[in-house]
Amino acid sequence: MKKSIVEALFDVEFTKGALLFFAQNSPSYLQPEEVVHDKNIYPNKKTFLYFEPIGTIAAIKPWNFPFDLPIWSCIAPALMAGNAVILKPSPLTTKTGELIEDIFLQAGASEGLIQTIIGDDEVGKELVQVEGIDMISFTGSIKTGHSIASECAKMGKKYVLEMGGKDVAIVFPDCDIKTTLNGITMHGFMNNGQVCTSIERLLIHKNIYKEFLDKLILKVKEITPVPFANKNQFLIVRKQLEEAVQTGCHILIGGKNFDEDKNIIEPTILECIDTSLDIWQKESFGPVLAVRSFETVEQVIRLANNSIYGLGASVWTNNIDIFSSLAKKLEVGMVWQNEANLPFLEGVWTGWKQSGFGVSLGKHGTRVYTKIKQISESIF
Template sequence: MTLAKIAADYPDTQLFIGGCWHPGTGRIEVIGPASGDVIGYCAAAAASDLDDALAAAQSGFCIWAATPAHDRAVVLRRAADILESRAQLIGGHISIEQGKPIGEAVAEVQYSAEVLRWNAGEAERTYGRVIPSRQSGERLMVLPEPIGPVLALTPWNFPIYQPVAKIAPALAAGCSVIVKPAEETPAGAAALTKALNDAGLPPGTLNMVFGNPDEISSYLISSPVIRKVSFTGSVAVGRTIGARAGQALKKATLELGGHAPVIVCPDADPELTARLSAEHKFRNAGQVCVSASRFIVHRSILDRFSDAFVEAANLLAIGPLINARRMAAVENLVCEAVNCGAKLAAGGTKGTAPGYYFPPTVLSNVPPEARIMQEEPFGPVAAICAYDRLEEALQIANSLSFGLAAYAFTDSSDAAERLINGLDAGIVLINSFGAVYPESPFGGIKDSGFGSENGAEGIQGYLHPKYAALTHSGSSKQ
C-alpha cells in the first residue's frame, strides 16, 4: 500500500470503554505535521464517559486480577503477534500523524511487540517469597498483588511505544488500565488497543479516552478507583501530576524530560563518533527524551568531530516537528545561541516547504550561558562545546537538574569506569546510543522523574507486596 493510500485511509479515532468503541461527545482535529492540514479526528470524552471508563476499569480489574498469570501472558503474546502482522499499516498511520519517517514508525511498532512479549514473560515471573519462620507450624509469605486500576498518560512523540510501555507491565501484573494518549497522535494508541482487544483482553481491562489533558488527569486521579498513575511528559506537567497523585496518596511513575550530555574523550574516533552522534541526535527530528543534546568534546579533537558531525547532518533527511509551536521554540533557541556567540555550522532556518520541517542544525563553540545548554531543545539541534579535563566534562554534564540519559565515548577502560560512576543519570551508555531494550530498566533521576519502565523493575511499579502469616491450628501462641 502506498503512503498516499495510507493517508487517504487514516482513521478517525473513537473512545474505547468497557470493550466497545464510542464516538464521545465531541471531536478534536488531528493535524498532519508534514502538511499542516487536518488529516482526521479523535473523539473527546465528557465527564460521563470518564465515569463509564472508571466503572469499566473497576469491573475489568476484578476479572483480570483473578486471571492466572499464564493466561495473561497468552493474551499479551497474541497481541504482539497481531501488532507485527499489522506493522506496515500501523506504521504508516503513525508516520502520517506524528511525522517520523515510515521506517522509524514501523520499527516502533515492531519494538512495541517486543515490549508486549517481554512483559508476557514478566507476568510469569512475579515471584513472591517465603520468610523463614521463628516457630514450628508457622509459614510467613510475601505475595505480590496487582495494585489496582491504573491511569496511563502518554505523549505524542512515540504514539504506540509510549502507551505500550505503561500498558504492558500493568496488564502483566494483573491491573486494569485507563490510557489517555496524546490527542495529536491517536491512531497509534488505538491500534494497540485494538490489537489487545482482538487478542482476547476481557472488557474493561483496557480503556482509552481523549480530551482536555488537564481536565481528564485531574478528574481521573481524584477518583478512588485509580490506584496508580504513570505519566510521560514535561517536567512542569510532571510536577502537577505528581502533586495530584501525592495528594491522593497514589503511587506514581514519572518519566520526564532530559538534556542528555555526550562526553567525547580524546582517545575516541572523532569521525565515527560524530556520525553515530548525528544519526542518534536527529532520530524522530530530535523529539526523543533520551536524545543526545549537549556534545562535550575534548579540545584536541573538537574540529575533527565538529566537521564530521556537520557533514553527517547535511546528508540526513528527517521528518517534520509535531507542530508550529515546537518549530518556533526550536528556532528561538537557535537564534538565542547565535546571539550568545555560538557558530551556526549547519541548518538553522526553516525552508519554504509546507508543514513543520526544520533542518538538522549544528551549533559549535556554544557558550555555557546559552539557553540551549540549559533547556532541552526537543528538536533537531545539536550543541557542541569543548573541554580540557575529564573532571571539567563531568561538571558540565552534571550541571543541570536533568538526569535521564548520558552518553560517553572512549577507548580507555579506566575512563569508562570513571564516566559510569561519575555521570548523574538513570541511563548511562558508553560507546553506544542503542543499548536500551525491553529487558533493561528505563527511568531518570532528579528532575527527570522517578520510577522505571521496562526491565524487571518495570512491573514492580504495578504490584504491591502483601505480607501473610499462616499459623496452623494448635500451633498459635497463647
Template sequence: MILSVDPATGTELARFTPQSTVDVEVALDAAAGAQAHWRTLDVTERVGLLRELARVLRAGKEKYARLITAEMGKPLGEAEAEIEKCAVTCEHYAGQAATYLADRPIPPDSVVVHDPLGVVLAVMPWNYPFWQFFRFAAPALAAGNGIVLKHAGNVPQCALAIADVVRDAETPEGLVQVLLVESGAVAGLIADDRIAAVTFTGSTEVGAIIAAQAGAALKKQVLELGGSDPFVVLADADVPAAAATAVKARFVNGGQSCVNAKRFIVEEAVADEFVREFTAAAAALEVGPLARENLRATLHDQVGRSVDAGASLLLGGKPADGPGYFYPPTVLDHVTPGMAAFDEETFGPVAAITRVADADAAIAMANRTEFGLGAALWTRDLARATALVRRFEAGAVFVNGMVASDPRLPFGGIKKSGYGRELGAEGIREFTNTKTVWRGPGSTSFAPSVLRPADLPAHNRGGGASTVPLVTRAIGARAFLNGTTHFEGGAGIPLHTHNCPESVVILEGSAIVEIDGVEHHLERFDTTYVDAGTPHRFRNASTTEPMRILWTYASVEATRTIVATGVTTRVDAEHAKVSQSG
C-alpha cells in the same frame, strides 16, 4: 474538539468530539470490574494476552506505522521499528513476567509477594504514540492491573488504533479503556477512587502538575519527563564512530525524544575532528517535520537565543519555507552554560557542542543540568569507563553507544527527569503492592514443611564446596527449591547463572560474592539477591575457616548454567529429578 493534523502539510486529517462525563464513568466502571477478575488469574494465564497483542501488532505493522507517520511525522521506517519494538516488549514480558513477579522467600519464616495495584491511568505523549503505551501496558497487564489511557491530543487516531489492537487481541472486555478527552479531564481522573495509580510521560512542567494531583490523592506515580542527555567524547575515543553514532542519537525521531543526545561534550583535543565529522553527517540528513508548529517555534527561539549569547551556528538554524512544520538539522558549536541550547531541553533536530579540557571537566559539564535521564560516554579505556560511569547523574549510562530503551533493562531518570522505572524487572514491579508475608509459629495456614527428596542427595560441587538441596513448602502456597552449600577454607564455585531469581543468606563465616562483575563482601546473616540470568559466584573469604550459605530459588524447577563451559544442571525438586546437559 480534538484534532488530528498532518505535520508535513499542516492540513487537518480528522476531528473528534471529546467523550462525555457519562462515557468516562462507564469506562471507569468497566475497567474496575474487569480488573477485579483479571487480578485473580495466575500470571501464567495473563501473559497469553501479551502474546496475542504481539501477534496483532505485527499483523497490522504497516497500517499502524503509516498512521504514526501521518499524525506525528516520523519516517515510515522508524514508525515500523516502533511497532516491532512494542511486539518484542510484549513477548519479553510474556516470557519473563512469572520470573519477575515470583514470590521471594526470605528464610526462615517470610516471603515477599507482588500484588497488582488496580486500574492505572496512563497519560501518554505523542512522540512514540504506540511504544510509550505498550512499554507500560505489557508489564502492567502481566502484573494484573487494568488500564485507562488518556493519549496526547494530537494523536487521537493512534489512540483509537491502540483500542483496535486491544480488541483484536481479545483482551477481556473493559480491562483496557481508551478515552478521547481534553487535558483538563486528567485531574478528575487522577482523583477518582477507581484509579489506583498514574503513569505519565511528557514534559517536566506537566509532570509536576500530574505529581501534585496524584500526591494530593496519595496515589503512586511513575514519571518519565524531560531530558538534556549529555554525549561525552573523551580524547581517547574512536572519534569517527562516536560522531556517526552521535548523529543518530541526536536526530532519530526528528530529535523529538526525551533520551535523544542533546549536549555533545567533547575534549578539546578531538573537538575539531568530532565537529567536522558530525556536521558533515548531519548535513546529509533528509529534513523531516516536527510534530506541531508551536514546537518548531520554541526550538527556533532557543537557537536564536543561543546564537545571540555567543554560540556558533554551523548548520541549519532557519525554519523551512512552505507548508508543514519542517526544521533542518542544526548544529551549534561553542555552547556553554547559560545558553538556551545548554540549559533547556531542545525537543527537535538541534545539536549543542560544548568543548572541555579533560574528562573531569566533561563529567562536571554533563551533570550541570536539572535533568538526569540518560548519558553516553565514549572512550577506548573500558577500565577507566567503569569508574567514570558512577559519576554521571543519570538513570542510564551507555558506554560507546547511544542511549536507548530495552525491555530487559530498567528505564527512567532522576532530578527533573522524573522518578520510578519502566521496563525490566523493576518496571513490572512499579505497579504492584510489594507485600511482606511473615509466617508465625502458630499460623497453620502458613506453616512451612521441609522435604528432602530421596533422589537429591548432597553432592560435591568441586573445589571444596558441597550442596544439600531441600524443598520448602508453605501449606496451601507455592514450593521453593532451597538448600545449603558448605565451603571449605578458600573454596569457591565457578561463575554461573540460574533461570530464576535467587536469594542467599550467609549462615556461617564470610563470603565474597561476585554479581554481574561486581564483588561484594558479605558477613554472617547478610543477604543478597540475584536476578534470573545474572552471572554470579560465591567464594569463602577465609582460607582457614568454613563458610556456609542458605540459598533459595523462586522456583521448584531450576537450572544452573556454568558460564565458562555452558554445562547446565536442571533440578526438578517437585519430582526429585536431576539432569545435566551441555
C-alpha cells in the same frame, strides 16, 4: 506524528518484542519472595513478600512514540501484574490510541481491561483527580509531571513519571571515529530530535575537537530536514535558537532558513561555551545540538552533571577505565559506552533528578505496577 515507514515499522516490531518479553518474564518477577530473617533474632518467623495488583491505572502518554511507548512502559507490565489500564493518548495521535484498544479486544481482552479515552489536558487532569483511578503512568513534560505528582500525593495515588531529558554525549580522543559520528548523528537527529533520549549536549575532548566537529558537520549536512510534529514545538525550538545566538552562541551548521509553513528547522549544531544558557539547560525536543570542548575528566563530569535532567548519557571511548570511572559519577539513570538511546527490555528505563520518578522495563518496571504486601507467619 509523521514517521518514515522504516521508523514506524521498527516501533511496531519493538512493541511485539516487549509484549513477548513481559509475557515470558513477568511471572517470575511477580513470584512471592521469601524474606531472609536472622534466625537468632527471629527463630520462628516465616515471611514472604507478595506483589499485588494496584487496580486501575491511567496511562497518559505522548505523541512521539504513540504505539510502542504506551505498551512497553505501561500496558504490558501492568496487565501482567493484574491491573486494568485506561490509556489517554496525545490529542495528536488519537487514531493510534484507539487502535491499541481494538487490538487488545480482538486478541480476547475482556471489555474494560484496556480502554482508550480521547481528550485534551483537561481529561488528563480529571484522570489524575478522580476517585477510582489508583495510579498514573505518565510520560511527558516536567511541568505536567510535577502537577501529577502533587495531585497524586494528595489523593494517595501511586505514580511513575518519565519527564524527558537533555542527554549528553562525551567524546574522547581514543573513540572509534566512525562509530561515534554515526551514533551521534543518528541519536542527535532521529525523529527530528523529538525523542526523550535524543543527544542534545555534546562535549568533545580538546585534542579531537576541531577534527571531530568538521566531520560531524559534513555528516549532519546529509540529513534531510523533516517537519516538527506540531507548530508549537517548532516555535519553541526557533525561539531557543534565536536566544542562543543573541547570547553569544555560534551556529556551525543549520539554525537558519526556518520554514514556517512546513514547521521545519534544519539540523543545527551550535558552539556555546557558557553552559548556563538555556540551549544547554532546557530540553529542545528538536534537531539541535549544543557543543563545546573539555580538557579533563573532572571538568567534563562537572559540565555533564550541570543539568536539572538526568535521563541518559553516552561516553564515546574505547578505554574501559575512563568509561567506568566516568559512568559512576554521571548523575543519570542510564549510561552507555559507544552507544546511545538503547533500551534493554531486561534492564531499566529510568531517569534521575527531574527526568523522572520510578522505572520502566524489566523486573523493576513490572513491580512498579504492584503493591508489595508482607505476610509473616509464626512457626510453632
